[in-house]
Amino acid sequence: MLSEFDLIHTFFTKAQTPDARVALGIGDDCALLQTTPGKQLAISTDMLVSGRHFFPDVDPRSLGHKALAVNLSDLAAMGARPLGFSLALALPEANPTWLAEFSSGLFDLANQYQCTLIGGDTTKGPLNICITVYGEIEPGKALRRDAAQVGDDLWISGTLGDARLALAGYWKEHALSEAQHQQAAQRMHRPSPRVELGCALAGIAHAALDISDGLIGDLGHILKRSHVGARIMVDELPAGPVLAQQSLALRREFCLAGGDDYELCFTAAAHDREKILEIAQSCNTPVTRIGAIEAETGLRLYDNENQMLSLQLASFDHFKST
Numbered sequence: 001m002l003s004e005f006d007l008i009h010t011f012f013t014k015a016q017t018p019d020a021r022v023a024l025g026i027g028d029d030c031a032l033l034q035t036t037p038g039k040q041l042a043i044s045t046d047m048l049v050s051g052r053h054f055f056p057d058v059d060p061r062s063l064g065h066k067a068l069a070v071n072l073s074d075l076a077a078m079g080a081r082p083l084g085f086s087l088a089l090a091l092p093e094a095n096p097t098w099l100a101e102f103s104s105g106l107f108d109l110a111n112q113y114q115c116t117l118i119g120g121d122t123t124k125g126p127l128n129i130c131i132t133v134y135g136e137i138e139p140g141k142a143l144r145r146d147a148a149q150v151g152d153d154l155w156i157s158g159t160l161g162d163a164r165l166a167l168a169g170y171w172k173e174h175a176l177s178e179a180q181h182q183q184a185a186q187r188m189h190r191p192s193p194r195v196e197l198g199c200a201l202a203g204i205a206h207a208a209l210d211i212s213d214g215l216i217g218d219l220g221h222i223l224k225r226s227h228v229g230a231r232i233m234v235d236e237l238p239a240g241p242v243l244a245q246q247s248l249a250l251r252r253e254f255c256l257a258g259g260d261d262y263e264l265c266f267t268a269a270a271h272d273r274e275k276i277l278e279i280a281q282s283c284n285t286p287v288t289r290i291g292a293i294e295a296e297t298g299l300r301l302y303d304n305e306n307q308m309l310s311l312q313l314a315s316f317d318h319f320k321s322t
């Protein structure tokens with residue numbers, strides 16, 4: 001039987017490339033971070049609970065990836081560059097096969113972004129994964145939710161809705177072929193944090209956030225904090241490749257209120273339109289202009305013919321849903 005310390009040593013004290021910014025890593029009472037002088041530390045925590053955020057029998061490698069990906073996505077949404085992370089883990093049992101898969105999914109992504117595991121906590125209990133990420137950003141450059149300006153373009157990275165479509169497949173809400181479901185499920189289980197794009201937009205875009213609970217609900221946070229409104233051209237929304245094959249009504253619903261997309265939604269001055277497209281190209285991350293920020297509060301949805309749409313859609317809320 002693995003002891004707590006064997007477990008930490010075997011699966012989480014992996015050889016990651018030493019990083020000068022980590023003065024002291026796993027093994028002491030605290031880790032010590034050497035942040036770049038003059039930069040601000042960006043900190044964010046996201047918890048994944050079994051049965052709530054993922055199916056209990058989900059592939060552990062994907063779970064390791066996703067647990068870190070959703071946290072890196074928060075750094076990206078702020079424009080901060082990843083530095084390190086800590087991992088608080090509750091496990092029902094110390095299953096070495098499960099742990100090996102989980103940690104390799106986790107470290108594959110961590111190494112991709114030079115993000116070092118600096119500590120954590122391990123306990124027995126219902127499966128629960130809580131990660132805190134630390135990143136750095138130059139003062140004044142963070143992409144804050146309260147920074148949208150009237151006249152800004154509204155942009156979205158990548159594509160929307162395939163993760164929600166995969167969930168509809170699991171729930172049998174919607175019939176998909178096996179191949180379609182597998183493709184959509186990749187988006188649900190292995191989201192890509194838009195780290196390069198977020199860092200490149202810092203100091204250039206105005207407001208940003210990452211879409212975890214659905215575009216309209218999440219965009220609502222920017223609008224509220226910035227005291228502005230917005231218009232969205234609904235049929236310009238970039239549907240994921242599987243969702244793009246579905247009906248117009250489903251495309252609209254899952255693009256607007258899907259959730260689990262982990263794309264960036266951001267605003268930027270209209271005169272920076274070309275610059276935004278160049279940045280996106282240099283980061284290899286497509287972006288689409290989907291609307292504009294307006295002085296009138298609230299969100300207005302338009303179709304291709306510029307007709308206003310009234311769609312009854314709710315974004316995801318853990319305490320409202322059952």
Ligand code: ADP
Pocket residue numbers: 008012025026027028029030087088089117118119120121122
């Ligand atoms: P303490 O009792 O002081 O909280 P622990 O015995 O819990 O310390 O942890 C010992 C060391 O292992 C600490 O440096 C801690 O940060 C690290 N650690 C514990 N669990 C994990 C984990 N899941 N991943 C990475 N580091 C961990």
Ligand code: MG
Pocket residue numbers: 120121122
């Ligand atoms: Mg501890």
